[in-house]
Amino acid sequence: MFRTPLTAFRSLAIAEAISWTLLILGLVIRALFDLPVAVTIGGGIHGFVFLCYGATAVLVAWNNRWPLVPTVCAVGAAVIPYATIPTEIVLRRRGRLAGSWRTEASDDPRDARALDRLLRWFVNRPIVLAVILAVGIVAAYTALLVIGPPGRA
Numbered sequence: 001m002f003r004t005p006l007t008a009f010r011s012l013a014i015a016e017a018i019s020w021t022l023l024i025l026g027l028v029i030r031a032l033f034d035l036p037v038a039v040t041i042g043g044g045i046h047g048f049v050f051l052c053y054g055a056t057a058v059l060v061a062w063n064n065r066w067p068l069v070p071t072v073c074a075v076g077a078a079v080i081p082y083a084t085i086p087t088e089i090v091l092r093r094r095g096r097l098a099g100s101w102r103t104e105a106s107d108d109p110r111d112a113r114a115l116d117r118l119l120r121w122f123v124n125r126p127i128v129l130a131v132i133l134a135v136g137i138v139a140a141y142t143a144l145l146v147i148g149p150p151g152r153a
Helices: 005-033 037-063 068-079 084-093 114-123 126-147
Strands: none
Touching: 005 037, 005 068, 005 084, 037 068, 037 114, 037 126, 068 084, 114 126
8 A cells, every 4th residue: 555655755744634624623523512422533533644744754754864854844734624634745755765775785884874774674574664654653652542642720
């Protein structure tokens, strides 16, 4: 499914925008029908997708060797409703999402670095990468659930 960094980033950018819609619908339903469970459901889905998008943005930034500013902008786009879609468009047009996963070392001297070797190891083992990301995301999600939703006293 995520054969390239572009498909991974685009899929999660769209999912993040959809999750914003679910959260906003939950807020509207709570206000109109006094059903707080709607926000619980929409907010839960949004929170999980938010973390998945952030992890994907960092992974793609690492793979494509983005500087700090585009990386922070890509991750930060998830905080603004629907901003992940225009962010994906801008990154794609600027060539930041071009290319494939770095599965083999090239002549680039940066490929000899430990972090680049680690990335290649993970990219060559997508199931291991998916499991580690899933465990990390679920752990972060659980910790955030324990802390509670934003704005709650």
